[in-house]
Amino acid sequence: MKLSLRTRLFLGMSGLIVFFVAFSLVLNSQFLGRYYIGQKRALLIESAEMINNLYQGDPESIAIELEGLERNRGINISILSPEFEMKYNSSFRLFSQGHERRPFERLPLTPPMAVYLQENLSKGDYVTDVVTDPRLKTNFLTLAARLRNGEILVLNTPIAAINESTAIASRFFLFTGFITIALGGIAVFLFANRFTKPILELNDIAQEMSKLNFSRKYPVQSEDEVGQLGQSINSLSDQLDKAISELKEANEKLKEDIERERRIDKMRKEFISNVSHELKTPIALIQGYAEGLKLNVNEDEESRNFYCDVIMDEADKMNRLVKDLLNLSQIEAGYLKLEKTDFDISAFIDNVMEKYRPIFTEKGIDLVVKKDGNLVVHGDVVRIEQVLVNYLNNAVNHVDDNRRIEVAVTSRKGKVRISVFNSGRPIPGDSLDKIWTSFYKVDKARTRAYGGYGLGLSVVRGIMEAHGNAYGVENKDNGVLFWFEIDEV
Ligand SMILES: Nc1ncnc2c1ncn2[C@@H]1O[C@H](COP(=O)(O)OP(=O)(O)O)[C@@H](O)[C@H]1O
Ligand SMILES: [Mg+2]
Known part of the structure; x- marks a missing residue:
């Protein structure tokens, strides 16, 4: 026992x-x-x-x-x-x-x-x-x-x-002996209790510690060996607690790192498969038309020109893709160096619209620009133009037969919000988040028709995140509204 x-x-x-x-x-x-x-x-x-x-x-x-x-x-x-x-x-x-x-x-x-x-x-x-x-x-x-x-x-x-x-003395002694035993027993019981209580408590604490529970501390009351042992156990508990939580933290970080690494690896694989997928079609076309050109080299001038046009067109698409990819990888890798300046947003919009006017006129698009006076903003003007151009391109590519595009500039709470609305079909709810990731397209056939790769909005996201400003998309009645913000000076 x-x-x-x-x-x-x-x-x-x-x-x-x-x-x-x-x-x-x-x-x-x-x-x-x-x-x-x-x-x-x-x-x-x-x-x-x-x-x-x-x-x-x-x-x-x-x-x-x-x-x-x-x-x-x-x-x-x-x-x-x-x-x-x-x-x-x-x-x-x-x-x-x-x-x-x-x-x-x-x-x-x-x-x-x-x-x-x-x-x-x-x-x-x-x-x-x-x-x-x-x-x-x-x-x-x-x-x-x-x-x-x-x-x-x-x-x-x-x-x-x-x-x-x-x-008589013996009898008396027997009597006192019993009293001594009884009182002594009580005294010994109290003493044993008092003496062993701290030891039992320490034992309890040590057992808790072995279960990695370090919350219990020994209340040190004496300066004898038991008190010293209590102090040692307390500091041991503290140190173990610290060491173990540090280990846990490191482990947690390691897990996160591994998880991130895995995610990045997955993204990289997806990215490569997306890129090769995007390249496959133009390469096949170029290959096919180049062979056709070689075989039909004696045919009429007109068809030769057509073959050449297709090859040039596809090569141009590939060129654009590579440029976009380089741009995007630069932004996503965090190498994007913003060169921020103060500039007049109204003049900026006018300038961009001037470049786009021929395209709008050609496509019979009804363009409305709304501006809140002259506002000065702070940002990288080249990158902000890239964002606006991406929105405008998308608007032109997705505008419906109503042919209405509206650009608006509003100021509120120290931010200037620029929005681009186009009449057209709304974006499905579950795609609203996904369109900001690279190579995501809601309608693949349609995107292919206007030569998109699904990279434009990821470029927008990268630039806006580098600026630390908000951006987004909302479905409106009969159309879609994309917006971004920029710091007002
Ligand atoms: N104005 C818009 N109206 C409807 N859908 C849009 C609009 N802008 C973008 N999208 C959807 O978001 C996707 C991603 O856009 P984006 O990243 O610019 O790629 P891309 O323009 O090359 O297709 C598009 O494929 C399209 O499905
Ligand atoms: Mg686009």
């Missing part, structure tokens, strides 16, 4: 307390009696020495001292002559005393006592022994000694009392 640190600490310390209490109980029951007798014996010896020092042969002269010993120490004192005749016996004296003092009487000593004394007195200065009195059925601790004047001193103290008091 796996025990927690707290339980182990509690059990270990409680065990120690129980062990010590039990140990003292055993010590007590085994040795308290003996110790007590030892103490009593020392008391008897001390009393005997005192008497030996005081006694001159006449008990009466030290009666007060003897009575003091008798009463204070509970010792029965007998003094015998060398012939074992009782000269003084404290209990007899007390018993016979009454109210008046009487002279000591000589008491005969019982024969067994005399024998006992004779046997034992030779053994040492102070001979002690536990003796049972058969009449009283009590044990006495007896001391026998030969005094300096040759007389014999016998001291008795009952040890029934001793046994009783050690029993």
Whole structure:
């Protein structure tokens, strides 16, 4: 079974307390009696020495001292002559005393006592022994000694009392032992709790950390080893957190990079396939017509001229495509360097319209230009012209039989908005976003008819993004409106 640190600490310390209490109980029951007798014996010896020092042969002269010993120490004192005749016996004296003092009487000593004394007195200065009195059925601790004047001193103290008091002491000790164990158990429990709480908390935090959760911190309250460990764990957590989030960030960035790389790769492949697709037709035409020209070289002038025209026309388209592509790749690669200047937008529009007038007239297009006075704007005039021309080309290519094209210039909130409207069919909703990507065409056949590649609006997007200005398209009643903005000065 796996025990927690707290339980182990509690059990270990409680065990120690129980062990010590039990140990003292055993010590007590085994040795308290003996110790007590030892103490009593020392008391008897001390009393005997005192008497030996005081006694001159006449008990009466030290009666007060003897009575003091008798009463204070509970010792029965007998003094015998060398012939074992009782000269003084404290209990007899007390018993016979009454109210008046009487002279000591000589008491005969019982024969067994005399024998006992004779046997034992030779053994040492102070001979002690536990003796049972058969009449009283009590044990006495007896001391026998030969005094300096040759007389014999016998001291008795009952040890029934001793046994009783050690029993009481043992019982009391058992009682206090239980209280000690109970209180000690509570104290140990509280201590174990208090001591292990921070360790358990640290353990919890470390486990959370292993699950990469670094939000929990150890509240450092002490400066001991546990407090230091807490601090270390906190800083470890912080550093791990930092390192791991940095790693995550780097990983995220790497993923993004890979994703972008993949997207660019896909775009590049699409681009190449689009370009080759666009080139396929003119190349095939050129090849076909060149072969035709070679075979029919002897035919009439007119048909030769037609073959040549087709070849030149297709070569011209290819040339345009390559130019557009170069232009676009330059813009999309971010190499576009804008040369911004302040210029009058009204004059700019007039200038561009002048160039377009022959085309409009030729196609019978009704052109309306609306301008809000003279506005000065800030931008790359060459690139802005490219944008406007792309819108105008598209308008010319998509205008319907109503033949209406409207160019408007309006100013609002620091921006000048230029819009090109042409009457015609609206652009399908799901294509409104897509027309800004290269090679996207809503109607392929129609686009091919006017020689478009679907690159014009991507050029517009690139230029406007480089300017940091907005652009867009809206379907209107009976037509389509393209617009872009440019900073007003
Ligand atoms: N004024 C317009 N009206 C309707 N559709 C348009 C107009 N301008 C552009 N489009 C659509 O957007 C597509 C992309 O235009 P653009 O990028 O200029 O390419 P291109 O003009 O070479 O076709 C066109 O093929 C056409 O389908
Ligand atoms: Mg176009």
